[in-house]
Amino acid sequence: MGEVRILAIESSCDETAAAVVEDGRKVLSNIIYSQIDLHTIYGGVVPEIASRKHIEKINPVIEAALKEAGCKLSDLSAVAVTYGPGLVGPLLVGVAEAKAIAFATGLPLIGVHHIQGHICANYIEHPDLKPPYMCLVVSGGHTHLVRVADFGKYEVIGRTRDDAAGEAFDKVARAIGLGYPGGPKIDAAAKRGNADAIPFPKAKVDDSEYDFSFSGLKSAVLNFLNHAEMKGDTVNPDDLAASFQKAVVDVLTEHAVMAIRQFNVKDMALAGGVASNSALRASIADACDKEGVRFYCPSPVYCTDNAAMIGVAAYHEYTKGNFADYSLNAIPNLSL
Amino acid sequence: MKIIAIDSSGLVATVAIATEDTLVAEYTVNFKKTHSQTLLPMLDEIKKMTELDLGSIDAVAIAAGPGSFTGLRIGSATAKGLGLALDKPIIEVCTVDALAMNMWGTDDLICPIMDARRDQVYTGFYEFDVNDELSVIHERFAEDISTVVKMLNETGRRVVFLGDAVPVYKDRIETEMTVPYRFAPIHMNRQRAGALAFLAMRYMREGRTVTAADHKPDYLRPSQAERERNSNP
Numbered sequence: 001m002g003e004v005r006i007l008a009i010e011s012s013c014d015e016t017a018a019a020v021v022e023d024g025r026k027v028l029s030n031i032i033y034s035q036i037d038l039h040t041i042y043g044g045v046v047p048e049i050a051s052r053k054h055i056e057k058i059n060p061v062i063e064a065a066l067k068e069a070g071c072k073l074s075d076l077s078a079v080a081v082t083y084g085p086g087l088v089g090p091l092l093v094g095v096a097e098a099k100a101i102a103f104a105t106g107l108p109l110i111g112v113h114h115i116q117g118h119i120c121a122n123y124i125e126h127p128d129l130k131p132p133y134m135c136l137v138v139s140g141g142h143t144h145l146v147r148v149a150d151f152g153k154y155e156v157i158g159r160t161r162d163d164a165a166g167e168a169f170d171k172v173a174r175a176i177g178l179g180y181p182g183g184p185k186i187d188a189a190a191k192r193g194n195a196d197a198i199p200f201p202k203a204k205v206d207d208s209e210y211d212f213s214f215s216g217l218k219s220a221v222l223n224f225l226n227h228a229e230m231k232g233d234t235v236n237p238d239d240l241a242a243s244f245q246k247a248v249v250d251v252l253t254e255h256a257v258m259a260i261r262q263f264n265v266k267d268m269a270l271a272g273g274v275a276s277n278s279a280l281r282a283s284i285a286d287a288c289d290k291e292g293v294r295f296y297c298p299s300p301v302y303c304t305d306n307a308a309m310i311g312v313a314a315y316h317e318y319t320k321g322n323f324a325d326y327s328l329n330a331i332p333n334l335s336l
Numbered sequence: 337m338k339i340i341a342i343d344s345s346g347l348v349a350t351v352a353i354a355t356e357d358t359l360v361a362e363y364t365v366n367f368k369k370t371h372s373q374t375l376l377p378m379l380d381e382i383k384k385m386t387e388l389d390l391g392s393i394d395a396v397a398i399a400a401g402p403g404s405f406t407g408l409r410i411g412s413a414t415a416k417g418l419g420l421a422l423d424k425p426i427i428e429v430c431t432v433d434a435l436a437m438n439m440w441g442t443d444d445l446i447c448p449i450m451d452a453r454r455d456q457v458y459t460g461f462y463e464f465d466v467n468d469e470l471s472v473i474h475e476r477f478a479e480d481i482s483t484v485v486k487m488l489n490e491t492g493r494r495v496v497f498l499g500d501a502v503p504v505y506k507d508r509i510e511t512e513m514t515v516p517y518r519f520a521p522i523h524m525n526r527q528r529a530g531a532l533a534f535l536a537m538r539y540m541r542e543g544r545t546v547t548a549a550d551h552k553p554d555y556l557r558p559s560q561a562e563r564e565r566n567s568n569p
Binding site (some may be wrong): 041042046048049050053056058060062063073078080088089092093094095096097099100101103104105301305326327328329330 | 370372373374376377379380390392405406409410411412413414415416417418420421422510548549552554555558559561565566
């Protein structure tokens with residue numbers, strides 16, 4: 001039996017998740033209820049519908065996490081919860097639930113930053129990974145290039161100025177009729193297409209070499225489709241998906257390489273839902289190989305929103321005694 | 337029987353600890369601070385103040401709706417967390433029924449109104465019967481305020497109004513009511529967890545409880561996305 005066992009809860013978007021994590025590395029259970037099917041007909045996550053489903057699922061998910069871990073609440077050291085960033089309605093469900101459990105059991109309460117959770121997902125399967133390293137966090141809501149200076153110490157090097165990368169995947173997928181969620185569908189279509197078929201622009205942000213911008217690329221894709229339609233040209237959706245994906249992956253990879261060189265790091269990690277994208281994984285892995293740095297990436301189950309990663313991040317707050325009080329609130333735009 | 341009662345369905349946050357004979361503690365705040373920040377600190381305060389052993393609690397009563405969707409969920413998630421951790425059942429009480437309980441002793445027809453926006457209120461019609469038990473004349477519903485007033489006028493009875501929609505629709509009520517009416521005073525015109533607890537203990541005696549896992553708010557309305565989808569299929 002380990003020393004520190006944390007029950008972690010995650011409900012920042014459309015996954016209701018709970019996990020028990022031991023000593024910040026060992027996942028005793030990791031239960032995820034995905035609502036994706038509920039939101040597909042709306043073409044994206046509807047916050048009110050997500051919040052309602054979280055309330056229905058949260059207790060069964062927590063109970064399943066405890067059962068699978070073979071734990072009673074009295075075996076735990078703390079209760080942790082994602083308190084931002086994310087959708088406020090969904091976040092509030094997890095926060096209120098976690099606070100009530102902490103209050104009823106007398107366990108300490110830990111508020112966890114969602115993006116820190118994504119980064120910490122890398123520790124689960126890579127016991128050798130230790131700060132300092134560079135991490136590229138890419139998901140439906142976030143695109144961050146982060147220097148992890150120490151456990152729990154993060155420095156944002158670059159971020160998106162507009163759409164998150166995953167958001168651009170969703171919007172482009174919708175435009176070419178692939179549906180929601182866009183990420184896996186674009187990934188699959190891109191494998192059949194020619195990535196050099198359509199030269200899309202690589203968006204640069206003038207005043208910051210590390211920041212990202214994906215709304216320009218998204219507009220370029222939509223304009224290309226409109227022009228083609230006006231001219232009566234047929235567009236091969238697989239070629240378009242592959243070309244769009246390459247434009248995203250190339251800019252993410254370029255920034256990662258730039259950061260590896262400038263900050264002279266020896267380790268590079270990927271995190272977030274879009275870290276499951278096969279082209280992105282391959283491109284960053286290849287770049288790391290060329291730069292002579294080690295490449296880390298969580299398995300897909302730890303890339304998607306999950307509570308195990310929250311339990312890992314919480315462990316590093318626990319060891320520092322960073323506990324929250326019962327006034328802990330959901331902060332939808334919490335910064336890193 | 338000892339219960340915790342929680343209501344965060346509207347602007348007021350209110351919590352109580354009660355037994356059948358005693359309102360041990362009640363903490364009610366009507367202030368613009370989010371329920372997420374206030375509700376649990378309030379419960380913690382009355383727990384400490386009354387040296388409450390949480391293990392002695394038999395159930396958690398919750399104002400289950402209608403009301404603010406977000407407010408309802410903060411209360412519900414709190415109740416569900418308590419129920420899960422303490423392994424105790426939940427007593428769901430309709431928010432407008434609990435509001436009506438505030439008016440114990442009146443012969444008037446009781447009309448709690450909660451602001452549901454878009455000119456609508458969440459309401460219900462109630463009275464106290466010959467045994468002084470709260471009796472439902474028209475169960476909870478969401479309706480345009482003018483339609484509610486028209487329905488009340490048709491009863492021919494004197495009406496007492498309470499709830500957070502009173503200041504919102506006071507002028508309309510004063511203009512459109514044709515039967516006698518009055519407004520409840522400040523100590524009884526908003527959610528009070530003591531009244532919720534009293535009604536909840538009756539439900540508990542009647543065996544009307546649910547598990548913490550099964551409890552969910554009674555929103556009375558679908559989400560906007562679902563409404564729009566249903567009206568433009």
